[in-house]
Amino acid sequence: MSTSSSPRPLAVLVGVQLPGVSDTDHAADLAELGRLVHTLGYEVVATVSQRRERLAGGTVLGTGKLKELAHLTGGRGTVSSGAQERKSKARERWEAKAEEAEAEAAGEEAEVEEEDEELPVEELAAESDEEPATARPTVVVVDHELSPSQLSNLERATGAQVLDRTGVIVDIFHRHARSREAKMQVELARLNYLAPRMRESTGSRERQQGRGSGDSAVELDRRKIRDRLAELREGLASIQQDQENRRYARRDQLRVALVGYTNAGKSSLMRALTGSEVLVADQLFATLDTTVRALQPETRPRVLVSDTVGFIQKLPHDLVASFRSTLDEALEASLLLYVVDASDPTWEAQLEVTRSVLREIGAQSVPSRLLFNKADRLSPEAREALLQQHPEALVLSAHSPDDVAALRLTLIEFFDRSMVEAELVIPYSRQARIGEVYEHARVISEAFDETGRRLKVRALPAAMARLTRAFEA
Known part of the structure; x- marks a missing residue:
């Protein structure tokens, strides 16, 4: 472990590669966890990873890897203080056999674990004295959701603060x-x-005093x-x-919702399409509030564009539920733009996460277009490969005015195909309401006769029906 001059607190990432998870996906999960931890304000200095059939019930990791982790943080590597994890003898025998089987399957990695297990406590303590205390990681971040007992056991074994992936995401949301x-x-x-x-604290707060309270x-x-x-x-x-x-x-207005993985460039695209001063930052979950702005230059009828909260692997269900009203913006949109970071090697998995969350809220039936963003980071060959794989998709950069102009034209053409054409007669006695027509329809031509103003317009069917009823004689 190398020392760091960064003022950020130091952190260690912990991940368990379960059956069915490829090396590439496991590495991508840990890399994403590192970006989450960095967004939260920590500096990642080490990673501890292990292949297992399942998470260890008490401490997530096996005993060897647990001591390896504790060696980094200066902890004892055992759950020896506080309430000990209780196990039956049959459970202990089963876990011992499982550990042996995993050690044999892991090969050389298992040999390293065995060496770590044999390090005496004194040797670990001596090594911890060689480095200044400030150089040791003070935070352990686990790429899984931990139970309260697992969290407590890991904190006792490592002597560090322990966070799980859900806790990190919730804290980032809290800050942003x-x-x-x-x-x-x-x-x-x-x-x-x-x-x-x-957890119940010890000492004088064990029981509340006064008024006979036993709570x-x-x-x-x-x-x-x-x-x-x-x-x-x-x-x-x-x-x-x-x-x-x-x-x-806004039910009769044209609405486009930008949806996609966090940090895919939705806010940059929102700013480019609407000219709005929305926050653009190279960090995860920079945008939590839904912003609705009109497409610029404005069209008739107006097209509203909304920027929504980004998604991520293993997004906590409580957050999905809490942001349900925000996600309803996508559910009620006329068109969804699935924004994908084309430069990310795991974009396919990220796109599936977006689709999965939208299926969860029932938005899978909303018309959509696939949009590959950050094309300026792609080679010409990679760009061509994307178009061959997804010929219907748009490949662009939010920082290219020409690309943004082409996207704007694509949106206008999409809505134009959904419009119907009709003629409206606006009696001279109702000229004060002419603004309603220009707000919800595109006026192609106008003429005047003895009955009033005659307008040939194009609008969505629902808006056209409402305008027709409004100006019937």
């Missing part, structure tokens, strides 16, 4: 939330995550969390009702 709704959504998911992981401190804390969750749900219901009213008012 800006609007009142996003903050409430994240707090809801965060409390649902933290509540089962609360433990953690029980009172959990009661406060339940009350806060109820308060948050009530507040979100009110906000979401306002959102539904706004979406209903």
Whole structure:
């Protein structure tokens, strides 16, 4: 492990490669976890990985790899303090056999583990004295969701703070939330995550004193969390009702929703298409709030573009549920643009994650187009290969004005194919309402006669039906 002069706290990544997970996918998962950890503010200095048939029930890793991890963090490598994990003798025998089988299958890696297991505690302690304490990682991040007992056991074995993938994502959402709704959504998911992981503290807080209360401190804390969750749900219901009213008012407008994996370039594309000053940052989950802006230069009828929260592998279900109202923007869109980072070697898996989440909310039937972004990072051969694989897709860069102009034209043509043409007669007594026509339809020609203004227009069928009813004699 190398030392680092970075002021960021140091972290170690931990991953278990389970059966059915390829080396490439496992490496991609750990690389993505590293980007998540970096976004959260830590510096990754080491990675501990192991192949196993399943996660070890108590500590995720086998005993050898656990000591290897503890050697990096300066921990003891055993769960020897606090409440010991309880196992039956049959369970112990089964785990011992499993460890032996894994050691034989792992070959040379297993031999390294055995050597680590044989290191005496004194030797580990002597080695920890050779490096300054500040050079040791203080955080262990596991690429799996941990149970409360696994988290506690790992903290005792490593002497470091332990986070799981879900906890990292929830914390990033917590830091990046800006609007009142996003903050409430994240707090809801965060409390649902933290509540089962609360542990009873020792000492004087073991029991609350006074008024004859027999409730433990953690029980009172959990009661406060339940009350806060109820308060948050009530507040979100009110906000979401306002959102539904706004979406209903936009029901006849043309709407494009940008959906895709986090950091695929949706916000850059949003800024290029609409000229809006949305946040653009090279970090995961920079955008949590849905932004709706009109396509620029404006068209008639207007085309609204919305930027949505990005997706990621193993996105916690509580976050999907909390952001359901935000994702409804995609559900009610006229067209979905699946934005994919074409320069990422795992783009196919990322696209499947996006499709999976949208299937979960019922948006798979919304018309869509596949858009490969960041084409400026591709070689001409790679770009051509993408088009051969997906001839219907758009390949572009959000930083290329020509590419953005071509995308804008593609959107206009898509909606134009859905429009119908009709003639409207606007009586002179209703000229004050002419703005409704220009807002929801494209005026092709106009003429005047004794009955009023005659307009030949193109609009979506629903909007055309409503305009026809509005100006009937």
